[in-house]
Amino acid sequence: MTERVVLAYSGGLDTSVCIGWIAEETGAEVIAVAVDVGQGGEDLDVIRQRALDCGAVEAEVADARDEFADEYCLPAVKANALYQGQYPLVSALSRPVIVKHLVAAAQKHGATTVAHGCTGKGNDQVRFEVGINSLAPGLKCIAPVRDYAMTRDKAIAFAEAKGLPIATTKKSPYSIDQNVFGRAVETGFLEDIWNAPIEDVYEYTQNPATAREADEVVITFDAGVPVAIDGRKVTVLQAIEELNKRAGAQGVGRLDMVEDRLVGIKSREIYEAPGAIALITAHQALENVTVERELARYKRQVEQRWAELVYDGLWFSPLKRALDGFVNEANQHVSGDIRIVLHGGRAVVNGRKSDRSLYDFNLATYDTGDTFDQSMSKGFIEIFGLSSKIAARRDLG
């Protein structure tokens, strides 16, 4: 019986060529699987047909947008997940949901191998392969670009030679990955890290310097989940989509950073994530109101580790599950409204309301109604500082 390979298929030139390339390299039948995580672009049926036209024995397409939003983006919001304090893990979050569909297809079709279109120097190869290994330890992984030296030029030649129904125009100067949670751009001239990005690289966001009216939005959370925008009920997917539009129109969510890749190198990356940044900003502000201090302090460390793990491709790892245990418990009371002004590239919280609030007006106020017992402070200070004071007596001596 012929071996079968499931291929992560995008509909573009590279993975279209992969279908035939893998068949030639391995003699296997190729099953193309395309997963919609909100990347936009062509219709899924068109993509499906192209895979078949390019030689796939089977082609499957899945609308995973709600699944992606609910099971991958939402945990990231709950964890305020920002790698290096900035990057909301756009691509890193989409890989595990794609992996899930690839593995399901492999099991359904009796494939022994999963193929993806990544190169050998990025993070995504790790996220695909470690993910696949963690969901189906018996599956093999191949990456034609990395393992079979399928360069861009060779891919174009292959497509032309075989008459594949796919445009082989010269490569765009941009290498792009996008989904509903954001968009990543790499391009040659930004590999000189002194060069500034130009407007041309952006698609999800307008120029923040352009004059326009501010947009004020109220986001309602229930136990960490965004459930309404300006009072209208939304799914998580809808929340992200609406905020992509509104925050994107105000130039919110652009990032320009030098990033530490898992494979040990630093790379320059441009991201746009208007919805993600708006949601996380609002969620953090609501946590400031509803999460107790010591839990908040510890959660910041957990958030960092969560983001690193997911960045590093360990979504399906035991540590990720245990951190989720913490994060979910910590989000139990993160309910209420956040008012946020989107304008000029900024997402600024200026109002919070919550019936789970720990902000106590009567303890906080300096006006009438103050219930804070200031006579307690003397004792607190004395004992809080005692171990430092004892050390000082020694160290100054």
Added chain:
Amino acid sequence: MTERVVLAYSGGLDTSVCIGWIAEETGAEVIAVAVDVGQGGEDLDVIRQRALDCGAVEAEVADARDEFADEYCLPAVKANALYQGQYPLVSALSRPVIVKHLVAAAQKHGATTVAHGCTGKGNDQVRFEVGINSLAPGLKCIAPVRDYAMTRDKAIAFAEAKGLPIATTKKSPYSIDQNVFGRAVETGFLEDIWNAPIEDVYEYTQNPATAREADEVVITFDAGVPVAIDGRKVTVLQAIEELNKRAGAQGVGRLDMVEDRLVGIKSREIYEAPGAIALITAHQALENVTVERELARYKRQVEQRWAELVYDGLWFSPLKRALDGFVNEANQHVSGDIRIVLHGGRAVVNGRKSDRSLYDFNLATYDTGDTFDQSMSKGFIEIFGLSSKIAARRDLG
């Protein structure tokens, strides 16, 4: 011999009244000490004379601006210190330098007690008293507002009865603390955390929504220290002052947050810190280029603890010293130029240059010259993910 009390003197109504109030409560002689940490306002000589006119037996004023910048603000920049990920510790940084001057004055003048004007429900009382205890474990601390019930109304009545040379106009609606590193504002109507701040609360920053030309600035660091701006050599103090002006003019550095106080309550705070935010943003970006990944990941945790410790008033603690050991070592190679665009409330880094850079174009590029050996990745992924894979074999079983 009469006891002596050193008072942290600001020149304002409250601490002017404190001079006589303390004398009446304790029978001690009061020595007023005013420390210039860049808070602006009246001339130090005027303040000094007022203290004497209000009954101080001695009055000392100290220009501690460079000391504050070099020994307190700079370590905060090296540690990218942002409490709750936002607040650059403006007031928290100034307390220890003031404490140092108070303690020196107490030792010089044979005082047994130090007094300050804080209330009993804020962080500053802790910072003053734990700091004093740590530099001079034998000194006593008093706070007339907290310990002798010196309310605002009683202070006004006292000033008028004694004919003190100080205005007793009705209290401003704002409670303000400011120094060269930033400005903190509290005010009654913002104690309703749903209310948005109004332009009137700001002084260090212009309205970010006002149309104006962007300002591009290049900040040069040497081992974590800002040493030049646009190629002109600067002291740390000059760097902060110039960036306060330029970033402030662009509306950069406004913060509106609900904060976890050390005394256990949440409070609403408005901050402006244009220079601090610009410097820390630039410093972080340069670290991204010059600090190795594992060190960078660990440093983020150290930064959080550093900020919490300083916020909590433990500047002079043994842990703070040991964390500084880490932070200084980590800053050894943080040298180079950062280009940053100040505009519309944003401080956006868009260029980095460093001869200590760890960014390696040839490893990062996808173009000609790529030296990354992609054949290594297969083995890396297999072993990097092995422990997760073994766990998966069990957990899926």
Added chain:
Amino acid sequence: MTERVVLAYSGGLDTSVCIGWIAEETGAEVIAVAVDVGQGGEDLDVIRQRALDCGAVEAEVADARDEFADEYCLPAVKANALYQGQYPLVSALSRPVIVKHLVAAAQKHGATTVAHGCTGKGNDQVRFEVGINSLAPGLKCIAPVRDYAMTRDKAIAFAEAKGLPIATTKKSPYSIDQNVFGRAVETGFLEDIWNAPIEDVYEYTQNPATAREADEVVITFDAGVPVAIDGRKVTVLQAIEELNKRAGAQGVGRLDMVEDRLVGIKSREIYEAPGAIALITAHQALENVTVERELARYKRQVEQRWAELVYDGLWFSPLKRALDGFVNEANQHVSGDIRIVLHGGRAVVNGRKSDRSLYDFNLATYDTGDTFDQSMSKGFIEIFGLSSKIAARRDLG
């Protein structure tokens, strides 16, 4: 209506005197509540009657031994909780369960206040009062020894004057707190930290230096819960009790340490916790076999924070609940058998067996059957070490 005070009652001299003392100081009626956490000693009914004889208007006794083992000791075992890496939190664990019963009694009897017998310089006052505040924020707390200057001498005089039915013999040289999870001893001559403890201070453990036969025990865990000993099913309480006996007989579980109290001072403490130490040792060894590496590494940090929180009296805090979310998830697969040799003061694990094991003989063995693909290592090493290598190229240059 007369105010009512619930008193944490032990049956000893101090708390017996407290009944009348509180009544005199406050005019309130006193309700005595004794909680059995396995401290041994007198019958609960005897204690109950004595409380009434000493003037309590009500007296309640509760056998909380299983509750203590299941809900307080067990989480500590799952968290391998050892404060300062050594102390299994014996007293710190018992306070919250006692607090729960005190608060329940206060609510049942309409009391406004809870009283306890602690001094003002230890950890237990914090654990009692913060616990009570967290379960019933409206209750007041009093501690006659601390708040009403009820010294030992005065207590004896009071007891004699009132003819209380309690022995007023001279105080034992030892200050002891004990429960089923262990025993704590403080005594004057050990306050000189150069002095060694003498055999007389120990009760739960035999002298480890005495020659005797070793005892080998197999402890079975299911998801972190000890469920059998030598194949016999046990409750958690039974597991602790049996191991107290068997490990205690071998001198296991003695601790002599200088400890950092929450109130800022260091104190010398002697502990005996044979069952706790045996259980935690076994549990750790089983985790080494069943918990994936990254989870195991992170859990060590969580364990430390868990132990500090509980030591610091924050059992009922939000952070504690979130850490439990992590710890429980991490214990999901901690199932299997640990063989442990108890002898000469040592508890030495020398065998592990688990059907949830992640130890893979075929990957680990150097003999026939080795399935580890060594060709993967080259790539792993190259990329794992790449960021260090790039930094080295710079730093050595």
Added chain:
Amino acid sequence: MTERVVLAYSGGLDTSVCIGWIAEETGAEVIAVAVDVGQGGEDLDVIRQRALDCGAVEAEVADARDEFADEYCLPAVKANALYQGQYPLVSALSRPVIVKHLVAAAQKHGATTVAHGCTGKGNDQVRFEVGINSLAPGLKCIAPVRDYAMTRDKAIAFAEAKGLPIATTKKSPYSIDQNVFGRAVETGFLEDIWNAPIEDVYEYTQNPATAREADEVVITFDAGVPVAIDGRKVTVLQAIEELNKRAGAQGVGRLDMVEDRLVGIKSREIYEAPGAIALITAHQALENVTVERELARYKRQVEQRWAELVYDGLWFSPLKRALDGFVNEANQHVSGDIRIVLHGGRAVVNGRKSDRSLYDFNLATYDTGDTFDQSMSKGFIEIFGLSSKIAARRDLG
């Protein structure tokens, strides 16, 4: 010009065969380098001659025992470095010092490559190669056992065919690595993790169950450095050697654990490290007396990361250097005497003395002389527990 390879040479069969094997595989000249880290065994001159007899073009031997103790073991003691809370990093510490000598030899002799005898599934290959990459990024690394399939059987055949002057007796059942800081043993029958070790596997330690007299030792530290034993001045090397003898004679320092290797698998390891365990135990006890609480709590996390980094072969990494900055600062006051009883496999601290002590008898005592101001506690407790109390009011509502 012929290429040159520097080989880490032990004098044993495997590395003796490597000399000729590498020459045949690569055509290079082989330079043998043996480093004495206290592993005992043959005289260095004998080893040197054997290398030459086996075909090395040059052979160097270095007595690195003091260097190893001072620059590698001592930092581990200061960091109380115990991987997984148990293993004192015996082999992990020796690799970097050997690497330093290999790199120096390579630079001296113009070699392009360094070779070592490790297999492809252990930690040591990583430690060698990442270390070499970090000290000399231009050097290549080879491992004949891993890269050229040099199995034990083939090695014996090679040695016999070439008449190498080395015994080719059947392999010992034990795979051993040892140095002055300890000894590691792996062996086939212990790969079944239910099997207990037998006395035969141990060499550095006597059976702890054998009856004998206890040995009491006083170790003096100065700023974290062991400087005297029983009042006699010692070097670090002498301290380790003497404690190896005395603690080893009492059966102290045996470990039996399942360990998480860097390469992703779990392995069963037996260690003996009597001197290391005695020193770390004493050092920890002295820290308990001389290190302030918050510093002590944070240092435990730093220690864990330090041990993981060194275990993982990242001795020469930037993070390691920054952690050392912390650890050295934290050890500044760790000076004084620790009395420790070595007996029956236990190393029990029972006395501490230090003129840098933070233990304050007058604050700690419950007897006459108590200076602790208990009236401060009420305020401390109220404010310390306030954030939990506010959360409780919400959560119980």
